[in-house]
Amino acid sequence: MEIIVCIKQVPDTTEVKIDPVKGTLIREGVPSIVNPFDKNAVEAALQIKAAKGGKVTVISMGPPQAMDALRECVAMGADEAVLLSDRAFAGADTWATSYTLAKAIEKIGKYDIIFCGKQAIDGDTAQVGPGIAEHLGLPQVTYVQKIREVTDTGMIVERAIEGGYEVISVPLPAMIAVEKSINEPRFPTMMGTMKAHKKQIPIWGAADINASEDLVGMNGSPTQVKRVFAPERRGGGEILQAEDEAGVCVLLVEKLREAKIV
Amino acid sequence: MSELIKGSAFLTSKVSPDQVFTPEDFSDMHRMVADTVASFIKEKVMPVSDAVEKMEEGVTVGLLRQAGELGMLGADIPEKYGGAEMDKISSFIITEQMTRGGSFAVAFGAHTGIGTLPILYFGTEEQKQKYLPGLASGEKVAAYALTEPEAGSDALNAKTKAVLSEDGRYYILNGTKQFITNAAWADVIVTYAKVDGEHFTAFIVDRNTPGVSIGLEEHKMGIKGSSTCSVILEDAKVPVENVLWKVGKGHQVAFNILNIGRYKLGVGCIGASKLAIELAAKYAQERQQFNMPIAKFGMIKNKIAEMAIRNYVNESLCYRTGGLIQDLVHTIDLDAEDAGQKVTEGFQEYAVECSVAKIVGSEVLDFIADEAVQIHGGYGYSQEYMVERIYRDSRINRLFEGTNEINRLIIPATLMRKAQKGEIPLIQAAMKLQEELLMPMFPEESDEPLAREEQAIENLKKVFLVVAGTAAQKLGEKMIREQEILGRMADMVCEIFGAESALLRARKILNNKGEAAAALAIKMTTCYVNDLVPRFDAWAKEVIAALEEGDTKRTMFTVLKKLTRFEPVNGYALKREIADAVYKANKYVVVV
Ligand SMILES: Cc1cc2nc3c(=O)[nH]c(=O)nc-3n(C[C@H](O)[C@H](O)[C@H](O)COP(=O)(O)OP(=O)(O)OC[C@H]3O[C@@H](n4cnc5c(N)ncnc54)[C@H](O)[C@@H]3O)c2cc1C
Numbered sequence: 097m098e099i100i101v102c103i104k105q106v107p108d109t110t111e112v113k114i115d116p117v118k119g120t121l122i123r124e125g126v127p128s129i130v131n132p133f134d135k136n137a138v139e140a141a142l143q144i145k146a147a148k149g150g151k152v153t154v155i156s157m158g159p160p161q162a163m164d165a166l167r168e169c170v171a172m173g174a175d176e177a178v179l180l181s182d183r184a185f186a187g188a189d190t191w192a193t194s195y196t197l198a199k200a201i202e203k204i205g206k207y208d209i210i211f212c213g214k215q216a217i218d219g220d221t222a223q224v225g226p227g228i229a230e231h232l233g234l235p236q237v238t239y240v241q242k243i244r245e246v247t248d249t250g251m252i253v254e255r256a257i258e259g260g261y262e263v264i265s266v267p268l269p270a271m272i273a274v275e276k277s278i279n280e281p282r283f284p285t286m287m288g289t290m291k292a293h294k295k296q297i298p299i300w301g302a303a304d305i306n307a308s309e310d311l312v313g314m315n316g317s318p319t320q321v322k323r324v325f326a327p328e329r330r331g332g333g334e335i336l337q338a339e340d341e342a343g344v345c346v347l348l349v350e351k352l353r354e355a356k357i358v
Numbered sequence: 359m360s361e362l363i364k365g366s367a368f369l370t371s372k373v374s375p376d377q378v379f380t381p382e383d384f385s386d387m388h389r390m391v392a393d394t395v396a397s398f399i400k401e402k403v404m405p406v407s408d409a410v411e412k413m414e415e416g417v418t419v420g421l422l423r424q425a426g427e428l429g430m431l432g433a434d435i436p437e438k439y440g441g442a443e444m445d446k447i448s449s450f451i452i453t454e455q456m457t458r459g460g461s462f463a464v465a466f467g468a469h470t471g472i473g474t475l476p477i478l479y480f481g482t483e484e485q486k487q488k489y490l491p492g493l494a495s496g497e498k499v500a501a502y503a504l505t506e507p508e509a510g511s512d513a514l515n516a517k518t519k520a521v522l523s524e525d526g527r528y529y530i531l532n533g534t535k536q537f538i539t540n541a542a543w544a545d546v547i548v549t550y551a552k553v554d555g556e557h558f559t560a561f562i563v564d565r566n567t568p569g570v571s572i573g574l575e576e577h578k579m580g581i582k583g584s585s586t587c588s589v590i591l592e593d594a595k596v597p598v599e600n601v602l603w604k605v606g607k608g609h610q611v612a613f614n615i616l617n618i619g620r621y622k623l624g625v626g627c628i629g630a631s632k633l634a635i636e637l638a639a640k641y642a643q644e645r646q647q648f649n650m651p652i653a654k655f656g657m658i659k660n661k662i663a664e665m666a667i668r669n670y671v672n673e674s675l676c677y678r679t680g681g682l683i684q685d686l687v688h689t690i691d692l693d694a695e696d697a698g699q700k701v702t703e704g705f706q707e708y709a710v711e712c713s714v715a716k717i718v719g720s721e722v723l724d725f726i727a728d729e730a731v732q733i734h735g736g737y738g739y740s741q742e743y744m745v746e747r748i749y750r751d752s753r754i755n756r757l758f759e760g761t762n763e764i765n766r767l768i769i770p771a772t773l774m775r776k777a778q779k780g781e782i783p784l785i786q787a788a789m790k791l792q793e794e795l796l797m798p799m800f801p802e803e804s805d806e807p808l809a810r811e812e813q814a815i816e817n818l819k820k821v822f823l824v825v826a827g828t829a830a831q832k833l834g835e836k837m838i839r840e841q842e843i844l845g846r847m848a849d850m851v852c853e854i855f856g857a858e859s860a861l862l863r864a865r866k867i868l869n870n871k872g873e874a875a876a877a878l879a880i881k882m883t884t885c886y887v888n889d890l891v892p893r894f895d896a897w898a899k900e901v902i903a904a905l906e907e908g909d910t911k912r913t914m915f916t917v918l919k920k921l922t923r924f925e926p927v928n929g930y931a932l933k934r935e936i937a938d939a940v941y942k943a944n945k946y947v948v949v950v
Contacts, residue, residue: 286429286442293387
């Protein structure tokens with residue numbers, strides 16, 4: 097099995113403070129971590145590798161510091177890692193990001209499963225995994241909470257839906273985005289940590305993956321973040337109670353009159 | 359590093375900041391090791407800490423096994439015996455981080471340190487192959503049984519006897535060991551007995567050897583989740599191939615291992631100290647009294663700052679020592695036959711630094727734990743809050759691995775031996791100083807940051823030489839009976855090494871990262887030296903008053919006055935700034 101896992105380095109949101117005046121996140125001094133769902137993705141990949149053999153490659157698009165996140169995944173047991181880092185990649189939205197990752201996956205060439213986390217905890221879009229699948233023309237299953245079976249040609253997985261799950265059979269290669277409940281990611285071992293720090297991890301730029309300059313980074317992003325803000329707190333609602341529906345209607349009309357709405 | 363720095367050389371010579379190792383020199387790998395162990399404690403140990411404290415069956419042993427699977431038990435063990443074979447700094451970092459886990463850290467420390475290392479460093483190839491893989495993986499748990507009811511500090515006074523069986527295949531051991539950590543769940547016990555009642559010898563004893571039994575658990579003040587029992591040996595038949603090292607050479611094993619144990623204890627205290635500072639800083643900012651967070655009160659700020667400063671000093675001296683040990687171990691061919699003895703000789707070279715780490719680490723942690731409770735007020739006395747446990751758990755550190763009194767005796771004794779052997783030029787330095795002191799002194803003027811503090815520390819080294827020189831002259835061989843003086847000499851050595859390590863670290867940050875990054879380290883060093891000089895001066899006077907009389911005494915006081923002349927700065931203001939930095943970070947910080 098050739099497995100590729102896409103991971104992202106994110107600020108540890110459990111440590112993020114909110115600027116009380118500006119209402120924005122204070123990122124300064126906040127430690128960076130591997131996106132928690134991506135660790136579940138790495139764990140899923142490592143479990144399949146343990147059962148069926150093969151190779152696990154982790155890739156990440158990000159600034160040079162994202163190398164730390166890749167090393168952590170190698171310390172967990174991933175065999176190879178590639179960092180996609182280029183000034184041209186800066187400012188990418190989910191479309192450009194998934195295009196870039198897809199180009200890197202094309203360059204790697206051999207793959208049976210592409211794992212992603214359900215979403216990144218900083219952007220919370222859950223769009224990059226599906227985007228990769230679309231760029232590569234692969235089937236995809238999102239919100240995977242359990243892997244029931246893996247064969248050389250397909251997988252049977254459980255996909256979480258509200259109040260239950262679907263059982264889906266998907267041919268390989270495919271993109272699988274995983275839920276937190278799928279497994280408990282292992283800790284990196286001390287041996288793995290040492291190995292990870294001796295490992296040469298290649299850095300690929302736009303040219304290395306044959307990505308078109310127009311389609312990566314800011315240039316390739318149809319969406320742009322205009323403003324980040326904390327939404328204003330809304331006042332609590334009020335529940336009107338009476339004997340029956342008619343009674344509630346009377347109360348409601350009274351309230352609306354008081355508020356001079358009717 | 360081109361040339362190794364000799365043990366205790368700091369008393370008579372100066373080194374430059376880039377010759378000392380500091381936590382700012384940790385590699386990315388070191389940081390990842392620290393993070394991994396910290397997460398292990400947070401995610402695996404803390405959720406079951408109540409069960410650990412109650413000694414629920416299998417919990418601690420289960421955690422040890424998990425740590426083993428992750429390679430955390432095998433940092434010091436070569437790969438060929440199933441270890442992770444890490445550099446020494448990594449091993450020390452693991453030790454530091456583990457102490458956030460309370461009692462579990464004690465089980466971990468006894469297992470990986472005093473339990474495993476005797477076999478690693480003194481075992482035969484067969485013994486290593488037999489025991490180390492299981493100890494590295496955590497499938498087997500180790501204990502170290504040196505103390506006896508009548509042989510505590512006086513460890514060589516062991517009453518346990520070993521007699522060779524008639525067929526020459528076994529030693530028959532009889533005796534009782536007291537206060538043995540991990541006893542309840544140990545599979546392998548390294549212990550000591552006198553062969554024929556005379557030759558002090560180390561043995562590896564398997565727990566299931568007939569004749570070995572374990573006493574009841576002690577009801578302890580703290581570290582309640584660690585096991586402490588007596589180990590009773592009644593005609594225990596230990597195969598002769600389980601003699602560890604050589605018959606009659608048990609003291610070499612015992613004392614060398616204790617050096618390492620002492621150093622690791624000092625490093626371990628850093629982790630618990632940082633945790634206590636974190637908890638106190640967070641609590642102080644949340645707790646409101648008189649309509650404001652108690653964090654804003656001057657006395658609370660002063661406490662928080664003092665906690666940070668002392669931890670900074672201990673951390674600086676511990677990792678400086680760690681760097682020395684690491685450099686020395688690098689020069690050893692770890693595959694060679696005698697690698698183990700070479701490593702322990704290395705720790706022996708830095709025996710003074712190891713004892714300093716033990717004393718300072720345990721006393722700093724006790725201070726910090728105590729103030730952390732105080733900051734929590736009545737809530738700090740309640741088991742609802744973690745500082746209550748930290749306070750109780752802290753106390754043991756001043757007792758085991760050689761009480762702090764015993765460690766205070768080791769320091770001057772080791773220095774005297776090194777001086778007599780010519781390993782450090784203590785006597786020459788004292789003589790040169792006598793001439794120097796007769797001349798008028800002109801302090802060097804300099805605008806460099808910490809120049810005043812550097813000068814002050816150099817002068818404190820001279821005060822030490824004056825005091826030690828006078829004691830040696832007046833008392834000669836009788837000095838070993840004057841424990842009060844020896845104790846003060848040890849205090850002085852601890853302070854010199856601590857203050858200088860703090861200063862060198864601040865300078866190193868300044869040189870490598872600039873003024874803004876070094877600001878906090880400079881403030882902490884400044885405060886520490888500011889408070890140290892008068893304390894040191896008082897100690898020196900105390901000793902001189904005990905040794906000299908009349909005119910000589912007065913002349914000596916004049917000399918001391920010259921050496922300890924130091925204009926104090928406004929420590930209150932600096933400490934407020936230090937406390938504010940801790941509040942802002944919500945934890946102990948050095949580089950901001
Ligand atoms: C929880 C716990 C765990 C332990 N774990 C282990 C273990 O795993 N293995 C092991 O072998 N031991 C262990 N010990 C034993 C520990 O190392 C001893 O308790 C310690 O060395 C002190 O010995 P003692 O208790 O007999 O005190 P004593 O030696 O009787 O000391 C009593 C007091 O006298 C002082 N004193 C003694 N001699 C001198 C002197 N020459 N000059 C000045 N003052 C002196 C001491 O400093 C102390 O203040 C443990 C102890 C405890 C409490």
